[in-house]
Amino acid sequence: MLFLNNFYLSLCFQTSNTDRWNSFLNYGLKNPVNDSYLVHVFFKNEADYPVNIYKTNYNKNTLNPNGVIETTLGIGDRIRIPCSIGDTFTAKVNVPGSPYDNLLLLAYDVSRVYVNDYSCDNIDLKLCDRKPFNGDMRWTPPDSLMFSSLTNYNSSLYFWDGSCEEYIENLNEHHDFHIMSTIGHSFRLRNAETKKFLFEYKFEEVVIKGLENDYDYEISEKATELFDVIMIENIKNNVEIQKKIITELESRSSKVCF
Secondary structure, eight states: OHHHHHHHHHHHEEETTTTTTHHHHTTTTSOOOOSOOEEEEEEEEOSSSOEEEEEEOSSSOOOOTTOSEEEEEOTTOEEEEEEETTOEEEEEEOOTTSTTTTOEEEEEETTEEEEOOOOOOOOOOOBOOSOOOOGGGOOSOOEEEEEEEOSSSOEEEEEEOSSOEEEEEEEOTTOEEEEEEOTTOEEEEEETTTOOEEEEEEOOOEEEOOOOSHHHHHHHHHHHHHHHHHHHHHHHHHHHHHHHHHHHHHHHHTTOOO
């Protein structure tokens, strides 16, 4: 019971690392990202073994044409990978011969925060009394976030500075809202009508860790099955596309006179 209480508490106060399974847990619920926003994602490997990073997606083929592995991270390594909001990355253990080899450690949709009502204890709204922020006042490098509503009602997004909340925008039910932010910023989501607290989210670099409890192992097993199927289909599609391109190129080459 204590474990479940801690798990639900973690959903009320999330970070980019709390939702390392967001691509799996929200699979089938989320809408595809209709607009392309170029971003980057920071990964840091804090697991006790090297990991392979894969880039895939549930609704389109985004495999690297030069190979399915995006990169390999050694223990303690960090990397910055250019990508788009909604791109999906998975991380698997890379220790051939080990019983942990190919164990899935992460299934993550980049910069995409899924808005749900987690039935958290309410926190009263305390609005900031200051001039609203605009982009001209920015002094830190911008990073991009997408808040995606999975609720059946409108919600409101606030910037949380640790003492008060600054209103940003309303999110319509089952719609996306794109925002420029900076790693380290925190946000609160509330019911737009009642102002009830839904959850808090802190934007951080993504840390790859080992599986630390029974919940993580259970999620890893189920997510591995799902993303193995996705990867197989993407690889098959990739092979078929390459075969078609080769055939077209060979056909054209045979008509060229030297």
